[in-house]
Amino acid sequence: MLKVVVGHSEDPESQDAIQEVLEQCSQDLAGVIPQAGILFAAIDFDHALILQEINQIFPEMDLIGCTTDGEISSVLGFQQDSLTLMLFCSDTVQISAGVGYKTKANPLASAHQAVQQATEKSTHAPKLCISIPASYLEDASTTDGELILQGLKLALGSQVPILGGTAGDQFRFKKTYQFFGKEVLTDSLPVLIFSGDIKFSYGVGCGWQPIGQQSIVTKAEGTVLYEVNGKSALEFYARYLGDRAPTAENPLAVYKENSHLYYMRVPNTYNVENGSINFLGNIPEQATIQITDISRDEVIMASEVSLKNALENYPGTEPEAVLLFSCCCRRWVLGTRAKEEYQLVKKLLSPEVPVCGFYTYGEFAPLEHQGSTYYHQETFVTLLLGTK
Incomplete structure (x- = not known):
């Protein structure tokens, strides 16, 4: 069993936004306690307050997240300056979080630290890793996405797919934040590792x-x-x-x-x-x-290509959740048409399937089914999850 819910608010006030998100999630959870969560938030929110509010309601939940260059969900579609939260509940899938620190100085050690912390909580071998590490730091310097990926591959083994993207700060390129439990971080590597009875597939598309x-x-x-x-x-x-x-x-x-x-x-x-x-x-x-x-039409169509690729390779009967990672450069070149990426995806999915995602500063995904993971730019990544 895998139950996934999503909340999304465009309220500019941090307290009101997280209360709205938690009310949406709690209503859909119907009393079930979530095991893990992933939070995508615009840069100007009070992130510490938001994490405290989530922890008060779900104190035992493993949580990761990051700031973004735009947010996506099945609740509000494509937004900017918003807050979205996806929660996972399962009695057959183990989902655990870990975080590595000082990622820029030593990405390999940071990746090892994050994976070790997450896998220590699980009794099964990891099958899938979601990672949303730092990109820009306090001094506007950047982490190395390639080295982060190399570190994750060394820590997980080359057979475990890595999906996700680096944190954003709404095209300011000054400082991004990552979240782990109640911590707001700036030079870190959060991961969410899935093991046990999880089915998944993924697809990529660019359009250039x-x-x-x-x-x-x-x-x-x-x-x-x-x-x-x-x-x-x-x-x-x-x-x-x-x-x-x-x-x-x-x-x-x-x-x-x-x-x-x-x-x-x-x-x-x-x-x-x-x-x-x-x-x-x-x-x-x-x-x-x-x-x-x-061709902007083909760039937009790449979101459909990405989803169709994932659907064709899904090993079960139907996915129960969708995560999307799209590049900030796609949003920049598409301008007001950026919302069409999710609109295309939505047409191919059941309205009941929860969707969550964000615009990144670089994406992680394999180029092909059961292939090695690469670090991308200007790419639309789809991840399907389920147990059915």
Whole structure:
């Protein structure tokens, strides 16, 4: 059995918002005590107050969460400046939370700490991990999504899928918050680990289409791309964009080795003097890449592609909950059309299925069913959960 409920409020007052959310959840729980929860909140709320209110009602519940660049639920659809909470109850699925600290300085140790804390509470081997770590810290520096993912894979084993996304702060890029129990944190790695009788599937979609010839990264270091096919990164972009600067509208498709599958990398800043481009994620040397072009209709349709992919691979008869992780850059390029992502998803789901999600600063998901997890940008990720 898996019972999942969602509450969502757009009230700007923290006390009123969390009271509304808890009333919605309590009504749907009908006396059942939740085992775990996940909270997505806009940046300007009083997060400490919100966590205290949740703890007063559900003191034994494992809770994680983070701040966002937009919130999604089956209660209010796509919103900004809102608060949404998903609660999980089960007598056959074990769901436990853990958190790692000082994630930027030592992401591998932080991941190990989080996974160890969560798995110590469970009598079964982990089957699925949801992670929503820090992105921007107090000094506006950033964590490394690739290293966080590497740490989680080392701690969990390569066979356990990792889904989720990094915390947001409504496009301010200054400081994000993460939640663990009653703690409000800024440099942490919260995880929620599922084990036991859980069924799940996932799907990804982006909507950007590769154009031109596939090329080889001939010089790169971390997130900085220096050369493609022996020429500067800016020359590579100029071949397709002319005088236009590299932006989130034309990310790179980075291909999985010997595959047609790819993940996205978004250009952030560039250096005219040496022709390099800094991206919002690592780009491996010798990787095969292509520049991409945008059709907003296809970007929106990618949410449907993501959900259909997840539905096709769902191992049970029907999912009982849906989590969505979409990139803040998608929301930025879509503008007022961002709400259409969830509207497409909603059409393919039963109205009774609870949905919750947020707009992230980077997404975690496998590229294919039972494949290895990758760190993405500009991607729409769907996670289906159930026991049926």
